[in-house]
Amino acid sequence: MDTIAETTSRAIPWNKGRLIGQKLPLKLKEIWAIRIRLQLAERLRDLTLFNLAIDSKLRGCDLVSLKVKDVAQGRSIFHRAIVMQQKTSRPVQFEITEQTRQSLLSWIEYRALTSSHYLFPSRVIGCPHLSTRQYARIVAKWVESIGLNSTAYGTHSMRRTKATLIYRRTKNLRAVQLLLGHTKLESTVRYLGIEVDDALEIAEQTEV
Secondary structure, eight states, rough: OOOOHHHHHSOOTTTTTTSSSSSOOOHHHHHHHHHHHHHTTTOOOHHHHHHHHHHHHHOOHHHHTHHHHHHHHHHEEEEEEEOTTTTTEEEEEEEEHHHHHHHHHHHHHHOOOTTTTTOOSHHHHHHSSSHHHHHHHHHHHHHEEEEEEEOGGHHHHHHHHHHHHHHHHOHHHHHHHHTOOOOSSSHHHHHTTTHHHHHHHHHHOOOO
């Protein structure tokens, strides 16, 4: 005979009341809304983390484990960087824009970080750098600060944001594939959800 607990567990879907599926990318106005709030609040670490997350398009595990030497040499911040992805063990390159370079330099100098230090040290004893869980909580605070529902966004939102903007402006899927470090073009198509977006865009432009 089924117990009450077993019956209840079958009756209530695990995802009841939750938003599932891919996390949404940020829109350009949302990027600037978060950036301006971080600047006004003088939250240098978060500003640097946010800028670098958008530029790098890295997975959370790769972003939080970056070291100073990955993005800088002395007081010189690289215009481009290359890192080895933990998930695929393949290298991926990314650009570092001017505003990101400025925040990186300020953050490195403020914390007196050397080349061997992690860019984003953890405040938790025994943890050398921010964990992916800590990063996820930080992202949730960012999106909530501008009135967005944090359940619809996550660390992958940071990874998808610039890639999505680039695709929408250029329609160059191969370029986005390289920037995300995907081995297969099909992975990039699924990741961006562009087939659905493009189909809807065509439908919206078609009058019957």
